Amino acid sequence: MTPQEAFDRHHRAVFDFAYRLTGRADVAEDVTQECFLAFVRAPERFDAARGSVRTYLFAIAWNLALKRYRDHGSEEPLPEELAAREARSGIDVATAIAELPPLQRESLVLFQYEGCTLEEIATVAGVDVGTVKARLHRARERLRRRLAPYRKVGNANGTV
Amino acid sequence: MEPFERDELTDAELDAALADWRAPAAPASLRAAVFGAHTPWWLRIWGASIRVPLPVAVALAILAAIAVWRWPHPRTNDMAHPSATMDAHELRPVSVLRPRIIRSGDDQR
Numbered sequence: 728m729t730p731q732e733a734f735d736r737h738h739r740a741v742f743d744f745a746y747r748l749t750g751r752a753d754v755a756e757d758v759t760q761e762c763f764l765a766f767v768r769a770p771e772r773f774d775a776a777r778g779s780v781r782t783y784l785f786a787i788a789w790n791l792a793l794k795r796y797r798d799h800g801s802e803e804p805l806p807e808e809l810a811a812r813e814a815r816s817g818i819d820v821a822t823a824i825a826e827l828p829p830l831q832r833e834s835l836v837l838f839q840y841e842g843c844t845l846e847e848i849a850t851v852a853g854v855d856v857g858t859v860k861a862r863l864h865r866a867r868e869r870l871r872r873r874l875a876p877y878r879k880v881g882n883a884n885g886t887v
Numbered sequence: 888m889e890p891f892e893r894d895e896l897t898d899a900e901l902d903a904a905l906a907d908w909r910a911p912a913a914p915a916s917l918r919a920a921v922f923g924a925h926t927p928w929w930l931r932i933w934g935a936s937i938r939v940p941l942p943v944a945v946a947l948a949i950l951a952a953i954a955v956w957r958w959p960h961p962r963t964n965d966m967a968h969p970s971a972t973m974d975a976h977e978l979r980p981v982s983v984l985r986p987r988i989i990r991s992g993d994d995q996r
Contacts, residue, residue: 730922731922734918734921734922738913738917738918739912739913742910742913742917743910743913746910746911747908747910752911752914755910756913756914756917756920759913759917760917760920760921763917763921764921767921767922820904820905820907820908821908824905824908839902839905840905840910867898867901870896870901870904870905871895871896871897871901872894872895874896874901874904875894875895875896877904878896878900878904
């Protein structure tokens, strides 16, 4: 697969992943750009025996986001313009996920939003499947409690 | 959505809540940013720039000025060196002889 084909096929997923990790569209754009530049400059580093192009790109994006997290600490709060256009519940979910430890957040985002299997997440994170399961379980437990006040209640008009 | 009494969501409720968070679309400028930036190094040099702190720039400018000022300039009015050998044909008779007595100390002037 050429870098152009990889970009066409996966750049939305990588951007989405970076956005959900960092909570910032501008940061996600930087991470996505750096991720694909790394792939374009050294495509020979990709080893098909170790996983798909998609998991390889997710792993690069994760490392870039983690480096940024270590350099700058927890990213700045959500910009006002984003808060204004997001539904209230979306902001609460974003905040709750942002409060997760980074490794739990990575597993949850890959599983919940990017549709990765446990094996794929294990490849991206460089850990075994059992560790991924534990991280996912802890993340979901925490979110169950954290988001309980915002439970959707069905009624005749739909959700409230 | 309203705050509710129960203190934990079920799996289905959590999945529904997580689905509320939508990410923005990837910007269309990304492709140009990725593939436009992949130009040969010798082309990128023309647009390259470096940031230099002002004190460093001033110090470098002062050093450059001092270097130019102190640099040894080529001497344009070098005296012609006398020939080490002399041919008898070069000698000419003196038309008017003006003898001059040189005492010690005169060569200082």
